[in-house]
Amino acid sequence: MIRAILKGLFYLVLAGAAATFLYPFIWMVLGTLKPEVEIAGLKLWPSTFTLESYRAVFSKIPVGRAFFNSMLVSTLVTASVLLLSSITGYALSRLTFKGRDIIFGLLLFTMMLPFQITLIPMYVLMVKFHWIDTYQALIVPAMVSAFAILIFRQSFKTIPGDLIDSARLDGCGELEILFRIIWPLSKPALITVGILTFVNTWNDVLWPIIVIRDQSMMTMPQMVALYAVGGQAEAQVGNILAAATLLAVPIIIAYLIFQKYFIESMATSGLKG
């Protein structure tokens, strides 16, 4: 009896929590399809469906361009992090060389460092390089990630040394070993780093706000943030919500498809503390 009540209570809590997490998103998406005057009301379902809000967003800001920028930047950063960080992770885990421990120390130090310290000098650096309003400013600072190196180092350590030694005997170069032997054996680490890097790059907004001013160079979150707080939405709530929906949907779709990987990789990232 008590068990049954407890069980019921559990489901009640879970259902309440699920509703709390999902309802605002449902409200937002339906809000974008409502006529402007209905959005503030309590009624969830629109009386008539309209795409006016989306039409207005597309006519006012270059959403397609921002989507392309975000895709390009996130893809290049992810590719670069996978490549460069796994190389360093490999060196740190499987090779011995002078200064390895120092480099490992540097790595841990980098991870502890709050970004506030480097933010302003980084901005100055970008200005001096003439990288303001360029893809370089968005990509280059993110090309290597200390956290990714750490994950790769951890993962590569579990690979049996015999495999690597015999490959060396067969005359494989180190990079060949990494990409031919280590990578195929480290899919979970690659997926984790890939998803994390992509999502974080896609969602980052502070850095683009600082280094990008040209509207045609803006990423999605930046453009949507400026559209919503700046004057361009002309104070039409439907437009603001539509812009937010356009920003959220690609990641939500990716999440629904790769849900298992998303949750696992995010959970791994949590353990870095």
Add this chain to the structure above:
Amino acid sequence: MVAPYLVHFLVITAFPIIFSMVLTLHRWNLLSPMQWIGATNFSTVFSDPLFWKSLWNTFRFLGIHIPLQVGSALILAVILNQKIQARGFFRAAFFLPVVVSGVVVTILWKQLYSTDTGLLNSLLMSVGLERVEWLTSPAIAMPAIAIMATWKNVGLYVILLLSGLQTIPKQVYEAATLDGAGKISQFFNITIPMLNPILLSVIILSTINGFSLFIEPYVMTGGGPLNSTLSMNLYIYNQGFAFYKMGYAATLGFVLAGIVFAVVLLERRYIESDTT
């Protein structure tokens, strides 16, 4: 093979840190030449009421956000760890806000929180309650932001704690049940101690993330009302990028870094000593 990392480290990390240290000793508005002012920036920090205000605000945010987040994550994780139908659905639902951009979340919640036309107040008033000035009352704005931040992140911590719970061997509970320990005493005497390492990670992670509070007040309140949501990061941003006080902003950055470091160390020591 570590060359790419080293090059990147030198340019993107080491140079900025050193440059930042140099900046703390100067007054510089980007345009005019740097002016050496010694340790003035540091003494200014400690007599700057807005620095203390933003520090207090940040701690106030952490004080609400961390217990709320860890507490609700623990409850949800413990329930999900039972024999539950549709666990995958619930897990996925809780996790959804984690993957969505903070910009979407702030835009959405700004609308939900609106005093005169927001969904939350409409709900409150439809059941006969008094409305709340969510983002426009100095007392409530920061708690409102903390609630929103919890909503955004709690799914991640549910997953973390759930994976911790699943590593606790069933035999431990079975033995305890034989000894006549009730469910509640099992929770406090077995679950919590066994979860300790992962709880520590969760708390430290929440702390570090909490200290970086920026986009929420930047978009939703601009730091108001009465500076009650001016977080340290927002203050640094304003000093650096609204008033171009680069030296002062860099100094604030170092002070904040020191504080984060100290708090994390304290947490680690406190929780670890708690276990032994």
Add this chain to the structure above:
Amino acid sequence: MPHPDSRSALPLIRWISLLAGLGLVLSCRPPDRAYQLTYWCATNPFEVEFARQIVDEWNADTTRIPVIFQPVPGGQSSEEVIIAAIVGKTTPDIYSNIWPGVIEQYRDAGAVLDLSQFADFDSVLTSRVPASLRDGFRSPDGGYYQMPWKANPLMLYYNGKLLAEAGVDTLPVTYADFIALAPRLVQDFNGDGHFDTWMLDPNILPKWWERFFDFYTFLIAATDGETLMQDGVVNLDRPETRQVLNFFRENYAAGYFPRSLFQEEIFLLDKLAFKVSGPWLMRHLQRYRPDDYQHYGVTNLPRPTAGEGPVHSYGDPKNIVIFSTTPYPAEAWEFVKFMTSKANDRRLLDITDQLPVRKDLQSDPAFSSYFAERPIMRQFADQLPYTSGTDHSIYLQEIFDILSQEYDAASVYAARPVDEAVANMQRRISKLVAREHIRSAEAQD
């Protein structure tokens, strides 16, 4: 052990340095010094159209230096973009739409040209700008680093429909009038004890630039046109500052001004009786209320007491600068004169509904048909000679941040006595001004 990886890593290092080098080369190529001028205009579509038309016309005459234009590459604050451009030495030759409040910073950095070096500057200035406004554009060092161009005088719009429904037929002149009208205009439709329509909706975000549209413009009206400083001395500890702060405080306390953040424009939704804005708002109203925009009207800002003479307000001026990076200053000056010719000022009116700063705006036949078609714009033109800008200080943003903080505490939230807020303003701003004096004294040594 030797470095086993050095051989295989070599191509990678090459690849990276190549990439980095390429990036540097591509982005650091020397600025284009061809015989042409670059002109940046504001981003709003009307001003872009204006720039397109004048540049096309200028370039049609092939004996002139070619001009290329682009909207200032900024999504948010154009000031930030210009500062970055100055630091990176990538400024254009000419920029319009500069806010005079930042001129001192740019002058201090040596980034803008003193236009009075051009022989005909004085005659151009005196023939164009009303005498009452000229001093406002001169820097403390006596130079003119900006060409006075256009203004958007702030006035009080009213929603005639709401006023008529409430039976209000006289517009408020004094603070007392305004507050006496409030109970007839604000309404609580749903009976929840909170108003659903309001008198005015000053933005409650504590951003420094928002104060131009509430506290600052009301202060200019209350002091008959005085800015924060007279002869370099901060003059805020005066009855008018208290009256303005009290006016806002009273309205917020009574709920006549919403202490709320709206993402929607409530003036369009008939939820607001009055709004402080510039001439360009009319076009927005026309667009979203095409059938009945005629009921919207414009009047002067209220003052503490009825007072004699015209009501002043903040002019929201935007001007033109020539950056000192230009290799062709004389040609740039010719283009600036062309931009501000009578024909192009008329074009500015037609395209943007913003007012050129010129004294013959209402007397010259070149503009009369415009005002005949848009009578409401005549009111803004009448306001133009009675506008003030801002003081000259390199710390102007910080000064307005202080005003914003104190106004927020004293008026919006009534968390600080008005007297204390006024004393704080006076003390804190004086401190900044003193620092600036020390700085400029040091610079002269």
